[in-house]
Amino acid sequence: MAIPAGQRPLYRAFIDQGLESWLAHLPKQIAQGLDRRRYGDLPAWEKAVAKLPALPEARDVHLDSDTVTVDCELDDSQRRQCENLLRKLMPWRKGPYRLAGIHIDTEWRSDWKWQRVAPHLAPLEGRRVLDVGGGSGYHAWRMAGAGASFVLVIDPSPRFYYQFQALRHFVGDADGGRTHFLPVGIEDVPEKLAFFDTVFSMGVLYHRPAPLEHLLQLKDALRPGGELVLETLVVEGDETTVLLPGERYAAMPNVYFLPSSRALCQWLERCGLINVRVVDEAVTSLDEQRTTEWMTFQSLADFLDPSDPTRTREGYPSPRRAVVMANRP
Numbered sequence: 001m002a003i004p005a006g007q008r009p010l011y012r013a014f015i016d017q018g019l020e021s022w023l024a025h026l027p028k029q030i031a032q033g034l035d036r037r038r039y040g041d042l043p044a045w046e047k048a049v050a051k052l053p054a055l056p057e058a059r060d061v062h063l064d065s066d067t068v069t070v071d072c073e074l075d076d077s078q079r080r081q082c083e084n085l086l087r088k089l090m091p092w093r094k095g096p097y098r099l100a101g102i103h104i105d106t107e108w109r110s111d112w113k114w115q116r117v118a119p120h121l122a123p124l125e126g127r128r129v130l131d132v133g134g135g136s137g138y139h140a141w142r143m144a145g146a147g148a149s150f151v152l153v154i155d156p157s158p159r160f161y162y163q164f165q166a167l168r169h170f171v172g173d174a175d176g177g178r179t180h181f182l183p184v185g186i187e188d189v190p191e192k193l194a195f196f197d198t199v200f201s202m203g204v205l206y207h208r209p210a211p212l213e214h215l216l217q218l219k220d221a222l223r224p225g226g227e228l229v230l231e232t233l234v235v236e237g238d239e240t241t242v243l244l245p246g247e248r249y250a251a252m253p254n255v256y257f258l259p260s261s262r263a264l265c266q267w268l269e270r271c272g273l274i275n276v277r278v279v280d281e282a283v284t285s286l287d288e289q290r291t292t293e294w295m296t297f298q299s300l301a302d303f304l305d306p307s308d309p310t311r312t313r314e315g316y317p318s319p320r321r322a323v324v325m326a327n328r329p
Contacts, residue, residue, distance in 0.1 A: 006165065010180045017128065017150055022190050026182070033183025034158055045162035048088040052169045053078050055100070061174035063145030066111035068138060069098040070170040089163050091295040094135040099170045107295035109288045110138045113202065113231065117323055120279040122227050124148045127197035130221055132186050133204040136163035137179065144175040148198075153181045154189065186217045193221050202231035206249075209256045215271045222328040228273060234261045234281065234322040243316065250303040250312045250319055261322040273326035281322040289319075 003011055007030065014023045036042050053074075060071040074082065083102045095106030125147035131140045134153035137160075143151045153164065164181040171179075182188075186201075199221050201214070208214040218228055235243045237260035249255035259267065261278045268276045286309075289300040300319070305311040310318050 009177055010182065013150065013177070013180055017195075019195070022193070025188075025190070029182065029184045029188055033156060034161065039158050042158050042162075045089055045159060048085045049162050049165045049169065051081075052085055052166060053081055055170065055172070059170075059172060059174065061171055063141045063171070063175060065145075066115075067096045067098050067103075068141045068145075068167075070100060070174075071098075072100050072170075074100045086166060087294070089159065089166060091297060092136065092163065093295060094138040095294075097138070097167065099167075104294050105292040106138075107289060107292060107299055112288050114139060114142050116280045116282075117202075117229060117231070118142075118146070120323070120325060121146075121229065122198065124198065128195065130154065130189075130196040130199045132199065132201040132218065134181075134200070134202075135160050137167060137181060139200065139202065140179050140181075141167070141171070141175070143198075143200075144179045149178060151179045152196075153179070154184050154186065155181070156183060156185045158183055186214065186221075189217065189221055191220060194223050196221050196226060197223060198227045198229065200229045200231075202229070205230065205232040206255050206258055211257050211259075212267060212271060215267060215273075219271055219273060219328055224328055226328050228268075228326045228328070229323065230264075230268070230325070231321060231323045232264070233258050234264060234320055235317055236260060236320070237263070239263050239266050245316055246314065248314055249316055250300070250314070251298070252303075261324060264322065264324055268324065268326045272329065274329050276324065276326040279323050279325055281320065284319040284321055 056072050062069040079100060082100060092104050092106045094108050094110040095104050097104040124143055126149050128150040129143050129148045131153045134140050134155050137153045140151045140153045161181055161183045199218050201218055205211055205214055222228060235241060235258050239262045241260040241263055243258040245255050247253060261281055265276045286301050291299040303312055304318055305313050312318055
């Protein structure tokens, strides 16, 4: 089967990384992830990316700054065309980005999360990294900027896939072709892969109805000695504290288990991980997650009790997030 031109770098990277066993499954996984019968808006997103104008070769790309930035010279018509096409991919959740002078002010200040995580990481230079549920790839670009040799974003959302492809159009090969996106979930990663030096799962665990299964899947993707970076919603409490919300939590319908950070550490240890440590814990602020002109739907402020912002509108504790790290033995 002929490989679409846009997917060839991904296939080459899998060959270069020795992932031939996974490579055999890529055609089916990509076809399912980008199935037009399941996602009616997909052709419009694909068309928007395809219509982005050719960019000058002279570009100044910054993947190691809080705002992932690509500076290049465009005339006013080209810049308007780019902005209009990028807006067709809205909502933009994770960022921020500045592309040819266009500031994409995303819902999340993902750079704040990166600032909390980065000081605690094993140096990413030369490491193979998996970013689970990585959205448009903001953190993946930062990982590449920190020197990772191979970064793979997996996320089943085709909108995020095309946002990533739009960003790739601007970044070009400035990352050395080290950053890739596969539209799948963690369950599509081959079992017992034991490949990645670092695995990130940020903002995913609370969406999983079987959280220990998710932790075991993350562990299986790591090589022995590899590092897990887990960021998730938590509640205050001791080793036995776990909140199981009703139908919704902060207006989200697919939130299952919110452990305390101490309980989460026990979960990780039960899954066989070692060196488990909480490196950050804080309540999410209205400055970190908010509505913007690039994400015009409701955001955190709309999901809290207007008379008591320490509670969600359902009456639960307002969103609190912890970063927990661990290693595979």
